[in-house]
Amino acid sequence: MSNESEYKPGLEDVPAAKSAVSFLDGKKAVLEYRGIPVEVLARESSFEEVSWLLIKGSLPTQKELANFDRDLRQRRSIHFRLKDIIRCMPGDGHPMDALHASVAALGMFYPCHTVTDPVKNWDATMRLIAALPTVVAAFARTRRGEEILEPRADLDHAGNFYYLLFGKEPSPAIRKVLDACLILHAEHTMNASTFTARVTGSTLANPYQTMASAIGSLSGPLHGGANEEALRQFDEIGGPEKVKPWLDAKLAANPKYKVMGIGHRVYKVKDARATVLQEIAEHMFAESSRPKSYETALELEKLCATIYGPKGIYPNVDFFSGVVYSAIGIPTDVFTPIFAIARVAGWLAHWNEQLVGNRIFRPEQIFTGKNDQKYIPLEQRP
Numbered sequence: 001m002s003n004e005s006e007y008k009p010g011l012e013d014v015p016a017a018k019s020a021v022s023f024l025d026g027k028k029a030v031l032e033y034r035g036i037p038v039e040v041l042a043r044e045s046s047f048e049e050v051s052w053l054l055i056k057g058s059l060p061t062q063k064e065l066a067n068f069d070r071d072l073r074q075r076r077s078i079h080f081r082l083k084d085i086i087r088c089m090p091g092d093g094h095p096m097d098a099l100h101a102s103v104a105a106l107g108m109f110y111p112c113h114t115v116t117d118p119v120k121n122w123d124a125t126m127r128l129i130a131a132l133p134t135v136v137a138a139f140a141r142t143r144r145g146e147e148i149l150e151p152r153a154d155l156d157h158a159g160n161f162y163y164l165l166f167g168k169e170p171s172p173a174i175r176k177v178l179d180a181c182l183i184l185h186a187e188h189t190m191n192a193s194t195f196t197a198r199v200t201g202s203t204l205a206n207p208y209q210t211m212a213s214a215i216g217s218l219s220g221p222l223h224g225g226a227n228e229e230a231l232r233q234f235d236e237i238g239g240p241e242k243v244k245p246w247l248d249a250k251l252a253a254n255p256k257y258k259v260m261g262i263g264h265r266v267y268k269v270k271d272a273r274a275t276v277l278q279e280i281a282e283h284m285f286a287e288s289s290r291p292k293s294y295e296t297a298l299e300l301e302k303l304c305a306t307i308y309g310p311k312g313i314y315p316n317v318d319f320f321s322g323v324v325y326s327a328i329g330i331p332t333d334v335f336t337p338i339f340a341i342a343r344v345a346g347w348l349a350h351w352n353e354q355l356v357g358n359r360i361f362r363p364e365q366i367f368t369g370k371n372d373q374k375y376i377p378l379e380q381r382p
Ligand code: ACO
Pocket: 222, 223, 224, 226, 256, 257, 258, 259, 260, 261, 262, 263, 264, 265, 266, 308, 311, 313, 316, 317, 318
């Protein structure tokens, strides 16, 4: 029986697994994937290479990356009956619900019942990375009454996803920023959805079920939805000149008002992902113009630094990612599915790690109920 004093709500600071996948130091804004700083990867790598790095543990050779890239491209298409399922989904449903259901269904078309065969596990790993963009874009298009497009094997992962959504190729700057967003969201130590993936994986559930569980966990507003909220907030403010009166009014009504996209349980300085995303987004904005939401975000960041900086509250990656997605033309409710398209690489890395020397998760509880209660027959109850 556990001791009440041992109980930590939300398992805060309780180690739940040993992991070599990523490292985070929130006081120094350090996030490393397999020892490599995430900002270096965002500038210089690709999502395909980062997926390999996370899952396999080290950078691929040229040949390994070429083969992996080819194998991913071959697994982008989804079964025509899965497309039919997606077409039958309610168009006003949330894309995360569509993704959750489709990923579980994917496992029925490409079975991987046992997780003891490394060849099948690797095939499922590649299919999950490759097919998630296809599923997300398929739902995004069918609900607009548009045809589902076939993946393009001549485009890279980010470029193909953009094509599947919009039916045209992205400009080099848009492709780069989308690729960087996927890299920056690919992994983040033991967060709720990663923990979910490890718990489901520990039951030896198949990888599609395991990823579907993680997607369900990511769908919650406390986890994946902050970028949507941040964008709504910038739109509500309406422009950089309105930032101060907006925040003054919010704080007058509620001194504990939470500005969306700032603050983090772990980071006490500006999130390195936010800094590098801004840098790459600036290149994209140079092609057109800076959106009003971005100008508003910059002004709000300045104001918040004076108010919340001393408490260690600074922008996290979601302060800017919604602005970037919206500038690309991506609908707001597709922001979290893009998070899933990226994070599936991290979840799969943790799933693989979990399977090595696996032990099923079975934590203890603090019992707060009653014992020795009598069963009263229904007719005798008041
Ligand atoms: N705006 C204003 N004040 C804030 C904010 C914020 N966004 N975040 C924290 N604070 C203040 C709190 O009011 C509190 O102040 P106090 O000490 O005077 O009472 C103090 O900072 C600590 O706040 P907590 O909520 O206890 O911090 P916690 O670590 O539990 O919360 C969280 C972290 C949930 C991310 C919080 O900062 C928040 O709600 N931020 C806005 C939502 C957001 O951007 N979420 C995305 C997180 S990143 C991600 O998931 C990819």
